[in-house]
Amino acid sequence: MLRKEFLQMRRDPFTIALTVGMPLIQLFLFGYAINADPKHLPTLVVGGDNSRYERTLLAALAHTRYFELAPDLVSEAEASRALDRGEAQFVLSLPTDFARAIDRGERPAILLEADGSDPTAIGNAVAALNALNATVLERDVPEWLRRDAAAPPPFEVRVQRRYNPEGITAYNIVPGLVGTILTFTMVVVTSLAVTRERERGTMENLLATPVRPLEVMLGKIVPYVLLGYVQTALILAVSVAVFGIPVRGSLLPLVVGLGFFIAANLAVGFAFSTIAANQLQAMQMAVFFILPSILLSGFMFPFRGMPGWAQALGEALPLTHMLRLVRGILLKGNGMLDVAPHLWPMVLFTLIVGVIAVRSYRETLD
Amino acid sequence: MNGAVVIDVRGLRKRFGAREVVRDLTLRVGRGEICGFLGANGSGKTTTIRMLCGLLTPDGGEGTCLGFDLLRQPLEIRRHVGYMTQRFSLYEDLTVAENLDFVARLYEIRDRRAALARVMAQMELEARSEQLAGTLSGGWKQRLALAACVLHEPRLLLLDEPTAGVDPKARREFWDLIHGMATRGLTVLVSTHYMDEAERCHRIVYLSQGRLVVDGTAEEVIRGAGLVTWNARGPGIEAAAQALRAAPGVESLAVFGAALHVSGTDEAALDAALAPWRGREDLAWARAEPTLEDVFIHLLDESERERPGAAP
Ligand SMILES: Nc1ncnc2c1ncn2[C@@H]1O[C@H](COP(=O)(O)OP(=O)(O)O)[C@@H](O)[C@H]1O
Ligand SMILES: [Mg+2]
Numbered sequence: 001m002l003r004k005e006f007l008q009m010r011r012d013p014f015t016i017a018l019t020v021g022m023p024l025i026q027l028f029l030f031g032y033a034i035n036a037d038p039k040h041l042p043t044l045v046v047g048g049d050n051s052r053y054e055r056t057l058l059a060a061l062a063h064t065r066y067f068e069l070a071p072d073l074v075s076e077a078e079a080s081r082a083l084d085r086g087e088a089q090f091v092l093s094l095p096t097d098f099a100r101a102i103d104r105g106e107r108p109a110i111l112l113e114a115d116g117s118d119p120t121a122i123g124n125a126v127a128a129l130n131a132l133n134a135t136v137l138e139r140d141v142p143e144w145l146r147r148d149a150a151a152p153p154p155f156e157v158r159v160q161r162r163y164n165p166e167g168i169t170a171y172n173i174v175p176g177l178v179g180t181i182l183t184f185t186m187v188v189v190t191s192l193a194v195t196r197e198r199e200r201g202t203m204e205n206l207l208a209t210p211v212r213p214l215e216v217m218l219g220k221i222v223p224y225v226l227l228g229y230v231q232t233a234l235i236l237a238v239s240v241a242v243f244g245i246p247v248r249g250s251l252l253p254l255v256v257g258l259g260f261f262i263a264a265n266l267a268v269g270f271a272f273s274t275i276a277a278n279q280l281q282a283m284q285m286a287v288f289f290i291l292p293s294i295l296l297s298g299f300m301f302p303f304r305g306m307p308g309w310a311q312a313l314g315e316a317l318p319l320t321h322m323l324r325l326v327r328g329i330l331l332k333g334n335g336m337l338d339v340a341p342h343l344w345p346m347v348l349f350t351l352i353v354g355v356i357a358v359r360s361y362r363e364t365l366d
Numbered sequence: 367m368n369g370a371v372v373i374d375v376r377g378l379r380k381r382f383g384a385r386e387v388v389r390d391l392t393l394r395v396g397r398g399e400i401c402g403f404l405g406a407n408g409s410g411k412t413t414t415i416r417m418l419c420g421l422l423t424p425d426g427g428e429g430t431c432l433g434f435d436l437l438r439q440p441l442e443i444r445r446h447v448g449y450m451t452q453r454f455s456l457y458e459d460l461t462v463a464e465n466l467d468f469v470a471r472l473y474e475i476r477d478r479r480a481a482l483a484r485v486m487a488q489m490e491l492e493a494r495s496e497q498l499a500g501t502l503s504g505g506w507k508q509r510l511a512l513a514a515c516v517l518h519e520p521r522l523l524l525l526d527e528p529t530a531g532v533d534p535k536a537r538r539e540f541w542d543l544i545h546g547m548a549t550r551g552l553t554v555l556v557s558t559h560y561m562d563e564a565e566r567c568h569r570i571v572y573l574s575q576g577r578l579v580v581d582g583t584a585e586e587v588i589r590g591a592g593l594v595t596w597n598a599r600g601p602g603i604e605a606a607a608q609a610l611r612a613a614p615g616v617e618s619l620a621v622f623g624a625a626l627h628v629s630g631t632d633e634a635a636l637d638a639a640l641a642p643w644r645g646r647e648d649l650a651w652a653r654a655e656p657t658l659e660d661v662f663i664h665l666l667d668e669s670e671r672e673r674p675g676a677a678p
Contacts, residue, residue, distance in 0.1 A: 191534075205455040207421055209472040210444045363440070365421050 007348050013276065018284045026288075029310075030295050038121050038305030041089035044079045045284035053137055057110075060136045061092075066125035075265040079113075082334050083162055085341070086324055089115050089122065089304065093121035102154045103139060109156040116161030117327045118172050119247040121302035126159050133157050163331040167321025171246075174239045175330045176299045179322035181235060182228055182258075185292050186320030188228075191282040193220045194361070199279060204365065213361040217354070221266040228262040229255075257325040257339055260346040266349045271357035318346045372522050372553040373418060375429030375436060378420060380413050380576075387413050389576040391427070395555060395569075400548050402567030403557035408664055410576040411557040412452055416525045418555070430517045430520055445473070448515030452526040452557075454507050458500030462491055465499050466517060473518035481517055489513040489543070490619055493500040505536030512543065516552075523547070529563065541566050561659045568609050572662070572667040584658055591664060593617075593656040594633045596640060598626040602648030613639040618663040629660040 009016065035336060043061070048054050061067045067090065074082070083086035093099060093111040101108035114122045134153045141154050164171045194216075197203040206216070239245040268289055276282035294300055294309055297319040306314065314320045321342040328334035328342075373395040380388040388410040395401045403411050416422040418431055420440030428435075434442040456465045464477050466485065468476045486492050489509045494502065499510060508528055515523065521630055527542075529537045541563060548554055548568075556567070565584050571581035572587070580587055598606060603626040609627060615635025620627045626649075630636035643649055 166388075200458075201451070201455045202457060203451075203455075204421065204451045205449075205469075206472070208419055208444060208447075208449040209469070210441055210474075211472045223527045364423055365416060366423050 001246060002123045012062050012278075012280075015280055015284070018281060018288075022288050028291065033296060033310035033313075034301050035305040035307075036120065036301055037124055038302040039065045041066060041121070041125055041304055042087065043067040043090040043092055044070050044074050044082055044088045046074060046076050046079050046091060046093040047096050048073065048094035049096055049098045049100075052140055054094060057132075057136055058141050060132055061129065064125075064128040064132065066128045067092075078266050083113065083115050084328070084334060086115065089145055090125070090329055092163065095193050098155075102137070105154075107152060107154065107156050111158045111160060113160045113162055117165060117331045118298070118302055119161070119164060119167040119169060120172075121304060122161070129159075130157055140354065170243045171331060172327070174243050174245050175326040176200075176323050177239075178232055178235050179261065179297075179319050179325050180294055180299055182231060182262060182322075183290055183319050184229060186224060186228055186262055186265035187223055187269040187272070187286045187289055188283070190220060190266045191272040191276070191286040192279055194273040194283075195276050195282045196277045207363060207365065213358045213363065216361065217270050217358060218269075220270060221263070224266055224316065225259070225262050228265075229258065232258055245330060247330050249329035249335060251329075253334065253339045254326065254329050255335045256336075257322065257329075257343060257346075260343055260350065261318055261322040261325075264346045264350040264353070267353040267357060271353050271360065273359040274357055293317050296320070298323055314338040316343065316349065318349050321345050368647070372399075373401075373429075373431055373555065375418070375427060375431075378414065378417055378424050378429065379426035380410070380417060381425055382584035387576050388417070388424075388514060391473040391573075391576070391578050393571065393578065393581075395553055397553055398548055398551050398557065400544065400554045400566070400568045402564045402570045403555055403573070403595055404559070404570060404662065405557075405562055405573030408671065409573040409669075411573055412526055413576075414573070415449070415526050415557065416554065419447045419524055420444055421449075444634070446521050448520035448523045450511050450515045450523070450525045450528050452530070454511060456499050456514060459498065461496050461498055462486075462502070463495040465510065466514060469514045470517050475518055481519075483511045485517050488516075500614045505540070508532055508536070508540060509543075509566040512540070521552065523552055523554045523556075525554065527557050527559070529558065529560065537563070548598050555582070561657070561662065564658055564662075570658075572665055574665065579669075580665065588658060588661055591656065591661040592631050593629045593660055593664060594621045594631070594636055595627065595654045595660055596636070597654040598628070598643070598649045599624055599650045599652075600647075601651045602643075602646055604641050606649060610639060610643070615639040617667055620659075620663070625655075627660070629656055629664060631664070637661070 045058065058069055062069055076093070079088065079091040083091055091113040093113070095108045095110070098108055112126065113124065116122065133155070137154050161167060194203070197206060240247060269286065272282050272285040276285055292313070296306065296314040297303070297317050297318065298314065303311065303314060303320065325339045325342040328339055371394055373393055376392045378388055378391040379386065391414060394554060405411050405416070413422060417424050418435070420436070420443050424436065428437065430436060431443045432446050436443070457468070460468065463482065466482050467478065470481055475481045486495060489512060490512060491509060494506060502510060512528065521554065529540055532540065537560070542552055544556070545566070558564060567584070569583055570580065570587050571578055580611050581592065582590060602622070603621060607619060607621050607626055611619055613629045615632055616628055617631060618629040628636070628640065640651070
């Protein structure tokens, strides 16, 4: 039995290449890409007085490398929208009389609003800011403020975690699971679609009929789109009932986004299934897609913690955009306009992969 | 389009890697004809049939099927050809009716219900319409497969060993169906290894290593082979068979029950080989008509001799 398996394995060099090559690629990919300590988080600054204190503080913040400060000030409304849309991770609000209040010893408060939808992404940055607080203005403040070493720092830092004030991990993970589970089931199920026909010998019959590749693809995909919706409804219902996940936005954009997302995954599965020679290869390709989806999309590790090339790779994956969309709608109350930017990358992805799939679907047995 | 010619191909070639599987194949089949497609395993029958229905792209040659160009109009050909694969290729986890309905939808048949009813009645599948295809016996599976490829009322049927592994009664019924359809103008190209089936064809073509070497009616094929055949009866046939099998001049030898059947193309050589066995009391010799089977065994031997090292 063992011998037979080895013999069969040897006859299938592509499978061997996949089993050896894939772990290596994944190892290097994730070894270099994953970093649970994200730096350079985009930060907007609101208010302030452009004083010496403020400049020192901002320079020190930039120096921690956790905060990537936007060059221009923005209004409060703009800043809030940027948080909602995930364009900014932090908004730092400074009082307009920052310097005067410090000089008077009033200990003014600065407010750091953080996008708390991914608690692990912001933890270290917030800690860095708090550590700074005591010493940052040491050299700038007047003599009398410095004299007493036991005196409280010259200003106060308030941190507000928006969307998830208590930093509950489930708020982050559970909405993410919607996309992750769908990726799993949709890609695996469809990647077997054509290979199964081929292995059972039914492909030859199908090819002998006038049915077109696109019809085959749509026919294979549509039933699973419905399945995907059912799965999502189930996951959401359990999330809300058991984990108490809030649903702050409306469901319509979620349904729309879900459609695009499911289509993207099914296109991937269908492409694998036309390329793979057998079901084993198809399964391996599916894993090859699912692992990076989970690791590089921001589901397991903060997206902004990855190096630029890994982020670029992540941006290409539909799960990345789906995660932002689901978290945006459930936790941040995003509406249609807010989630629109997450839709087109999925559409583009589906189109490209769909073209590859239909191209590699051969209408002959050659 | 020449109304009478359904298959008209010239110089078809197909290679897989370095191996030429079909070489310079030229074939014309007329409307309503049942053309038997014979040849050893691996002689290129399936490959030829697949090229005829557009499932494989020929490496060379040209021609038409039902007047549609083989290379440029594969979709038109698919619409009007019924192809029954060598291996059962419907869905075992669907019922008979579900399978047929699925195929009918692929062909976009307008009145599906009527087409299904017609075909199920024709193939006598009504009683089994709710049975899973996977649980059908061999003969019924073949009927279902035939039903699936005539649903869209094709004008040409390509059947690839449709009766392999089917019992004789079911085979006969299957052929009655085919004859019935041919009478109504359907053209049939059918590959087979059974001689009784070959005899039921209007015409026989024989492939040897991808080359078409024999073409004609059963009588023409038998006459064309130029075989001389002798029959012997009696208790001595076993010993004679042993000795004659390797004798020069004996090209085909078989024992059927109580009769020994010996053929060769070279009459003088055959006579010389048989001479020592002629006068014996335990053998009664008689000149016989060669059968189609003798001819094919002779052809098989010939092709094996042409291909050194391939003979068992
Ligand atoms: N897809 C293929 N790839 C490589 N060789 C093939 C392929 N299909 C058939 N062959 C080879 O071509 C030869 C002819 O096969 P086939 O047409 O199936 O013969 P037949 O149907 O007469 O038994 C065989 O030797 C077979 O191994
Ligand atoms: Mg064959």
